[in-house]
Amino acid sequence: MINTEIPVCLCQIPANLQKDQMYEAIASYVRNIPKEQQIEDSAYEKRLAVCSACEALINGLTCKYCGCFVLARARKKNQGCPMPGGDLWSGVKSYL
Ligand code: SF4
Numbered sequence: 001m002i003n004t005e006i007p008v009c010l011c012q013i014p015a016n017l018q019k020d021q022m023y024e025a026i027a028s029y030v031r032n033i034p035k036e037q038q039i040e041d042s043a044y045e046k047r048l049a050v051c052s053a054c055e056a057l058i059n060g061l062t063c064k065y066c067g068c069f070v071l072a073r074a075r076k077k078n079q080g081c082p083m084p085g086g087d088l089w090s091g092v093k094s095y096l
Helices: 019-031 041-052
Strands: none
């Protein structure tokens, strides 16, 4: 049997908030990622552009393959896109 459940994100941002509270919780989480672990703005925006066109993005926020809020995952320099068969962010270069 195929498991169709979305994985649970490990960032511990509550998933049951009102939308504006959700965005603030994600923004707060991102602000607290240590600077040395963050990808630069231009690469972050390119990653998010890839996500925004991806069939795996649920409700504009969550990746169905990892359960992560992409606004948070994409900011982490050492994270990749979990698309089975190939990282869709692999063409986005970071210069940090
Ligand atoms: S599979 Fe990759 S590109 Fe698609 S939503 Fe998830 S992280 Fe973004």
